[in-house]
Amino acid sequence: MIGRWRSSIQTFSILALVVIPILNYYDFTFFQGWFQSIAFGGLWIVSPLEGLECILVSRSFYAPLLWGMLIPILLSILLGHVFCSWVCPVNTLQVWTDRLLKPWLKHRNNRFPIPRALLWYVLAAELILAVVLGKPLFVFLSPPGLVGREIMTIIFFRTVAVEGLLLLAILTANLISRRMFCRSFCPLRGVLALLGSKRRLVVTRVEGAGPGCRRCDKSCPLGLQPSIGESESIYCWNCGRCVDACNDGDLKMIWKRSSQKPQDSCLGDEKILR
Template sequence: MNDKTRTSKYRPIRFFTLLCATLLIIAVPILNNRFQFTFIQGWYQSISIGNLWFVSPLEGLESILTSRMLYGPLLVGMAIPVLVAFLLGRVFCAWICPISFLSEVTDWLIRILSRKKYRKTRIMFPRRMLWASLVCEIALAMIAGVPIFVFLSPPGLVGRELMMVILFKTVAVEGVIVLAVMTMHLLSPRLFCRHLCPLGGLLGCIGAKRRLYVEFNVENCLKCGICSKACPLALDPKNGQASSAYCWNCGDCIDSCKTEALSFKWREIKVHHENTNP
């Protein structure tokens, strides 16, 4: 068994990662503007570190679908994010996405003001809406012939707004979408992330059979229900929902559980030997 203490294990690390990921997209344009620093470039639509390029799978996919052309470097750029999503699931959403960072900060402020540990999920639609959102988004982009929703993908939009402010001293009007997403978050936690984010939908879809998942151990469970309160997506880990395609592996439920009923597990592929972890 793992040596789990009472204190939060993953939450501080995750918050630190989110903070770094957000500081990165603020620092890079500033460094670029001041010192012509181009070693690291871009934001979460496409980012490059030296010669290592990443392209957001959704934007890349839409570019391919609407222009009906394949471009080798684009596929290579998409490969790593797709692989990460395939193995680890929607980890981008929980550990990197700047919208997630803003939401976490908002939640933290609300927690201080209301003196309640968890926020209640007031608005809840069927979870399948996330897939519908992804399908609608791609369908609309293909009908219109332009990736209209490329600039409706909020993580990329935050980066572009930051660039516009830092490099060109203006703001783009698309920034209102970020405000809209944050308003939705104020109405009900992660409303956009849960039901509407096409990027989240795509990553969830790719990571449906992910290797890293939250395992639920029935024997240790007291059915106290604190994990479902802690889950930012309002999933119910004690009923096995933490291993569903909707989970983004943030580890908040693991931190909340007092009896170690939940833990991260690496799903082994079944080869000839049936030697899974006890």
């Protein structure tokens, strides 16, 4: 059920990346940009990491930039890093690759031995490097941004940019271990996950649920174990796959009250979103 909604939004997001440059090509410019900086008329939305980099590098606050960062920041605080699981074209391309190559990916390692905490070191390193070099690196090399930029380059210039090779590398890494880049190497995920660390939308185990079949653990693209509560950790991107995978209804996606502690969240009268 959640999967259908997620697939629809993912497909819509990719379509938007194709339709917007086509409209721009024919001088219709109400919509502009891609998932780094995207504009709907006068409404400008900016990716929080690219915005943060610009602030650090320029050492100044530009009010429209701060306003542009507000919507993704608020969404992440409330919903967690759903941009990754529901919108980001890089994840969508990995999902589609998985479907296409399913027969050959049966023995793929879902828990490649890379420490999860590497994500925070990559984020810190990326920000320090941007400040030292005085260049907003992620503005040029953001994988979700690269997808939009490559599509725009194809439509406007009938060619592809060399940075697109990074996308190929990410898709190849996904064939070795599921979402390898997203799990440990994407600084944007690091920022969004930090923002969503106290999110209100969580996947939680129903009180009294037994040890279960662990089908949920196998379904998790990030190698988390929702069967032992890891869906409430900072690393869960609220894709809802584990909820759909559980035939026993032991996992629910719920809207947590602000006063509620994580361990209480499986109790009682929550609004269940499944």
